[in-house]
Amino acid sequence: MEKVQLARMYVDDVMRKGVLEVLESGQWIKGPRSKEFAARFAKFCGATAGVTCSNGSVALIAGLHLLGVGHGDEVIVPSHTYIASATAADLVGATPIFVEVGEDGTADPNSIRDAITDRTKAAVLVHLYGQPVKMEAISVVQDAGLGLIEDCAQAHGARINGRSIGSFGDIATFSFFPSKNMGVGGDGGMILTNREDLVEPMQMIVDHGRASKYENSMLGTNWRMSEMQAAVGIAQLEQLPGWVTRRQEIATRYLDAFSDLDWLELPVVRPEIEHAWHLFVVQVDERERFMGHLAEQGVASGIHYPIPCHRQPVYADHPQHAEGTLPYTERICERIVSIPIHPLHTEEEIKRVIKAVCSYR
Numbered sequence: 551m552e553k554v555q556l557a558r559m560y561v562d563d564v565m566r567k568g569v570l571e572v573l574e575s576g577q578w579i580k581g582p583r584s585k586e587f588a589a590r591f592a593k594f595c596g597a598t599a600g601v602t603c604s605n606g607s608v609a610l611i612a613g614l615h616l617l618g619v620g621h622g623d624e625v626i627v628p629s630h631t632y633i634a635s636a637t638a639a640d641l642v643g644a645t646p647i648f649v650e651v652g653e654d655g656t657a658d659p660n661s662i663r664d665a666i667t668d669r670t671k672a673a674v675l676v677h678l679y680g681q682p683v684k685m686e687a688i689s690v691v692q693d694a695g696l697g698l699i700e701d702c703a704q705a706h707g708a709r710i711n712g713r714s715i716g717s718f719g720d721i722a723t724f725s726f727f728p729s730k731n732m733g734v735g736g737d738g739g740m741i742l743t744n745r746e747d748l749v750e751p752m753q754m755i756v757d758h759g760r761a762s763k764y765e766n767s768m769l770g771t772n773w774r775m776s777e778m779q780a781a782v783g784i785a786q787l788e789q790l791p792g793w794v795t796r797r798q799e800i801a802t803r804y805l806d807a808f809s810d811l812d813w814l815e816l817p818v819v820r821p822e823i824e825h826a827w828h829l830f831v832v833q834v835d836e837r838e839r840f841m842g843h844l845a846e847q848g849v850a851s852g853i854h855y856p857i858p859c860h861r862q863p864v865y866a867d868h869p870q871h872a873e874g875t876l877p878y879t880e881r882i883c884e885r886i887v888s889i890p891i892h893p894l895h896t897e898e899e900i901k902r903v904i905k906a907v908c909s910y911r
């Protein structure tokens with residue numbers, strides 16, 4: 551019996567045709583597909599403009615550059631996220647200042663308020679697991695006059711009060727890493743903005759700051775996406791709304807099936823949001839035993855993420871590195887488990903996940 555996996559890759563004839571057309575056209579980079587993908591994706595998210603790029607990590611670095619973040623600056627970021635949300639700050643010469651998350655897994659507004667100093671220049675707010683951040687968190691950042699980057703790597707298709715994520719910040723960044731809600735057939739990313747003044751620099755920064763063929767008028771590098779990947783992205787974007795709906799249906803099934811399990815803490819879903827359910831993350835005591843049981847039942851599981859950013863070895867010299875600095879984050883990182891939620895899961899697989907979880911105790 552094949553294990554129910556956390557993620558699956560989707561390939562269809564539209565994608566195959568798109569890739570072949572690019573291959574045979576000879577225009578493998580800097581062609582019409584990247585532009586088309588960026589325009590369509592920006593429209594989908596309600597942003598003024600977008601640019602494709604190599605991955606979600608460089609999208610964050612580019613975003614911080616575009617907001618003028620550099621040496622001596624502080625960038626507020628939740629510690630409970632993928633490491634790339636934090637290291638982007640270091641890579642532009644700034645310091646990440648870590649904040650707590652609330653029960654919904656997104657940055658806690660009070661913790662953000664407390665973290666703001668004279669040196670704070672921007673915040674990276676992460677729509678973790680597909681759950682949009684709280685509007686209050688966005689307001690705290692914006693009211694303080696800080697730059698706001700939405701890290702949307704896990705939240706393609708999520709909404710707050712009907713408005714798409716990726717349209718709230720100065721900059722929004724996305725990842726198309728293969729397991730994300732949609733992909734591009736490899737690594738890939740997107741940068742979006744609603745700020746007219748950032749549109750041109752955003753497009754230039756991923757292509758050596760090029761103003762014309764031989765003229766480079768701002769700092770940039772090669773963070774471009776290939777045309778083949780853009781062709782895959784265009785095809786996958788068509789599927790995205792249906793996939794998100796399917797993820798929501800599966801999540802509803804899980805929430806219903808697990809509602810009576812008093813030993814299992816379910817994800818908190820706030821009423822004003824549409825969750826994109828990139829991950830379905832529960833909390834349990836004795837996580838290893840629970841994961842072992844799921845594996846025996848043919849169900850894969852994962853941990854996103856077992857080590858909070860501030861506790862990572864890379865931050866051994868960071869002032870917040872010590873154990874106990876962010877107690878809530880540290881506690882949940884010991885208890886979280888991601889169970890499979892994917893639009894391509896069959897009915898039999900969904901039932902198997904439910905049975906595996908319910909038979910644990």
Ligand SMILES: Cc1ncc(COP(=O)(O)O)c(C=O)c1O
Pocket residue numbers: 605606607608631632634635676701703704724725726727737738739
């Ligand atoms: C929250 C978050 N931010 C940033 C990234 C980095 O994206 P990429 O892997 O495309 O560089 C990821 C991807 O794993 C992520 O989950």
